[in-house]
Amino acid sequence: MNTQAILEIDGLSQAYSRNLFRKTQVFNDFSLSLEPGKIYALLGRNGAGKTTLLNCILGLLAYKPGEIRFKGETMRPGNLHRFLQKITSVPSPTEMFPTVSANQYMDFFRKNYDNWDKELEARIRNMSDFDWTRQIKALSTGQRMQVLQALALCPEPELLLLDEPLGVTDPVVRKYFYKNLLSVVAERETTVIIATHLINEIANLFDEALFLKNGCLIMRKGMAEMQSDYQKFIFDKLPDVKIEGEVGRMIGDAALLSENPEKTEMDLQTRGLKFKQETPSIEDVFESFA
């Protein structure tokens, strides 16, 4: 088995200018290493740095200092085109050329990539319900998403970056998208990074969740680990004081998340508080940490 990292991010720093004199630092000495053939969920509140991170990997944003390596090779502006044969992404549909047809898009991409999965293309076209000779401006946002999905999956990428890929698509499109994605991943061992807010929808999909907060990786865990490491305590009314073992609270639910259930249980009992215990969902964990 190949255990070499597919992507290594080393000491990444990235800042964007707010005006001539001020900069906002998004990442400061950020490092991350991803294994091949795994699906990663990139989670974080709005503004946590998810899109910035993906744009750095795609070479759309400059970073200094810092290094990003794909299968051990450092990516630079000069050699980026080679890597982009193997790294694809689903960008925002508003960035498409309005007067180009879906078919023209497909033809152009097919010519520019070394590999192209014709069978998958046929499958995606078959399940779509629109005319691919139409121009992009005549397609709905959901239909454009389907074109973008085909463009990202068909070149047989080794690394696929999805930035909120299904925000506006209908449930049928979503279901087929995940099914196509999974069949590609299972067959080729594609590594996938999905940045999304629809956490529960991908709860069964990812190997590891990467939690970003203010440009820092605050947690990296698998779903099973998350559920065994933490316990959810539910109350009628949240206690006013911090409870032992507590790592965060879910305000809407009057519940808290504990990393040490025994300690928390004892503390709550000595305080004479009533509670119920539950296995947390990924959304509970997200809410407590975000």
Next chain:
Amino acid sequence: MIITIDEQNPVPIFQQIIRQVKMRVASGELTAGSPVPSIRELAVRLSINPNTVGKAFRELEREGIIVMKRGIGAFVTEEPPKEFVSGFSNTVIDNKVRDLVKTAKSLNVPKKSVIEKVNVEFDGGNR
């Protein structure tokens, strides 16, 4: 073979898969040597991570219930371990009985009436 997952169930998905395959082997629905769906097929059908299915299959293989043949697929072993079949059925029933008794106690249903209901259910099933 139909395998389903319950997303509300806090039991990890790979364990739900293991359980269901075991259930079918123990019940005789899956006979020795019969094929099990491939990892890819199951992952796509259930919309779950292929590595999760792989993890379940590896565990099943370690326990000697299935055997994976590279490039061909997974099959139920020719001789599933005997102690597994009886042991598994017992564990499942033990857990169900424990749940039943717990529920009955919390609802103050007397032992006698629970046993009566079990008897009725058993005989009703013979019709």
